[in-house]
Amino acid sequence: MQGRLPNGTLIAVKKLSSKSCQGNKEFINEIGIITCLQHPNLVKLYGCCVDKNQLLLVYEYMENNCLADALFGRSSLKLDWQTRRKICLGIAKGLAFLHEDSAVKIIHRDIKGTNVL
Structure with missing residues (x-):
């Protein structure tokens, strides 16, 4: 909402x-x-x-809802391979921060397209 x-x-x-x-x-x-x-x-x-x-x-x-919407055609976004690579690197950087670089180490445990904005 x-x-x-x-x-x-x-x-x-x-x-x-x-x-x-x-x-x-x-x-x-x-x-x-x-x-x-x-x-x-x-x-x-x-x-x-x-x-x-x-x-x-x-x-x-x-904006633009979640990654799952774009991947499964529920969005007008079109993802070329360069954009997909950039998204994957962004996810990896966010997870690395949570796992290794934040003051409190956090394991996400629910990585999926609907949790990537």
């Missing part, structure tokens, strides 16, 4: 499953770690909202 902050910044809001085993305290701690990560190949997480069983993540808004 798309939204806008009071300062006019476009955001993307993701609603997480209320069936998650993770408690609210653990969720908030994890969000605190993730919001400190800054890298050009990672979408910025602005914050979150916890209201009873509803967990919301507030992300930087990115």
